[in-house]
Amino acid sequence: MTTAPSLAPATDNDTVLRADGVTMRFGGLTAVRGVDLTVGAGEIVGLIGPNGAGKTTFFNCLTGLYVPTEGTVSYRGTRLSRKPHLVTQAGVARTFQNIRLFANMTVLENTLVGRHTRTKEGLWSALLRSPGFKKAERTSEERAMELLEFTGLAHKRDHLARNLPYGEQRKLEIARALASEPGLLLLDEPTAGMNPQETRATQDLVLAIRAQGIAVLVIEHDMRFIFNMCDRVAVLVQGQKLVEGTADVVQADERVIAAYLGTPVDDTPTPDNATAPAAAPDAAAASDAADETAPTGRPHQGQTGDTP
Numbered sequence: 059m060t061t062a063p064s065l066a067p068a069t070d071n072d073t074v075l076r077a078d079g080v081t082m083r084f085g086g087l088t089a090v091r092g093v094d095l096t097v098g099a100g101e102i103v104g105l106i107g108p109n110g111a112g113k114t115t116f117f118n119c120l121t122g123l124y125v126p127t128e129g130t131v132s133y134r135g136t137r138l139s140r141k142p143h144l145v146t147q148a149g150v151a152r153t154f155q156n157i158r159l160f161a162n163m164t165v166l167e168n169t170l171v172g173r174h175t176r177t178k179e180g181l182w183s184a185l186l187r188s189p190g191f192k193k194a195e196r197t198s199e200e201r202a203m204e205l206l207e208f209t210g211l212a213h214k215r216d217h218l219a220r221n222l223p224y225g226e227q228r229k230l231e232i233a234r235a236l237a238s239e240p241g242l243l244l245l246d247e248p249t250a251g252m253n254p255q256e257t258r259a260t261q262d263l264v265l266a267i268r269a270q271g272i273a274v275l276v277i278e279h280d281m282r283f284i285f286n287m288c289d290r291v292a293v294l295v296q297g298q299k300l301v302e303g304t305a306d307v308v309q310a311d312e313r314v315i316a317a318y319l320g321t322p323v324d325d326t327p328t329p330d331n332a333t334a335p336a337a338a339p340d341a342a343a344a345s346d347a348a349d350e351t352a353p354t355g356r357p358h359q360g361q362t363g364d365t366p
């Protein structure tokens with residue numbers, strides 16, 4: 059399989075993220091092979107592909123969770139660190155496919171955790187509760203509350219994360235990621251487990267995030283969500299980028315249809331009470347999506363943990 063070149067790559071001035079030749083090997087398995095990808099300012103870029111195609115591994119390479127075997131990743135023209143907290147500090151935030159909230163902390167506290175890369179007050183200042191610390195704490199709380207308003211969770215500020223319905227846990231992950239004031243947000247299957255109304259609300263939220271000047275790179279199996287919203291879509295198959303382009307280009311590409319989509323995506327709106335997945339990219343993904351359409355409780359309800 060030959061690797062597809064980046065279509066309409068962002069020019070250097072407006073490039074937010076640039077990945078060049080990213081390869082990740084686990085022993086004898088090459089999970090990601092020579093992937094180039096750019097995300098420009100103000101863009102929403104989709105990353106799709108069958109289960110096991112390497113999408114999450116690629117995200118992990120971008121965010122310092124994995125050190126790529128080969129290739130480079132830069133953010134606004136500067137090579138990114140290989141340490142996740144420095145990647146966040148540089149301006150790249152992410153959510154996880156399997157929700158990673160602090161289950162026994164409140165919604166507000168979880169959001170405040172996301173602020174830690176933006177606060178300068180040190181340990182002594184915190185222990186002594188210095189005026190500087192109190193002011194920083196107030197500012198962080200105000201900002202966290204703004205983000206909870208923005209994501210529609212303000213009324214749940216004092217609820218424990220583990221008691222939130224599943225769709226709200228995903229929103230809280232987004233609020234926490236936004237709390238680090240990113241310039242680029244990476245979303246790993248943000249609608250997994252959501253019902254159609256929640257999926258539409260998440261689509262609106264992602265558009266609102268872009269309107270705030272934050273670029274978005276999103277992995278998603280829901281093809282309607284991807285093709286409705288993304289400016290560009292890249293397709294990974296067996297670790298390699300097969301095609302990249304607009305929704306129309308990708309949906310019409312016979313290799314993508316053969317490798318992933320199966321049939322062209324019908325953009326007929328899903329009825330509100332439907333529970334079937336929005337699209338069935340392949341048999342495995344379809345069965346995953348079907349498993350994940352339960353709005354709360356199943357299968358990820360218990361996945362909040364104390365160690366994000």
Ligand SMILES: Nc1ncnc2c1ncn2[C@@H]1O[C@H](COP(=O)(O)OP(=O)(O)OP(=O)(O)O)[C@@H](O)[C@H]1O
Pocket residue numbers: 084087089107108109110111112113114115116155
């Ligand atoms: N830490 C690891 N060690 C060994 N193999 C891994 C590791 N992480 C991922 N892999 C393998 O790399 C391949 C790509 O996995 P990855 O999770 O990135 O795919 P994906 O496209 O995100 O799949 P899905 O859509 O199911 O989430 C798979 O074969 C997976 O088993």
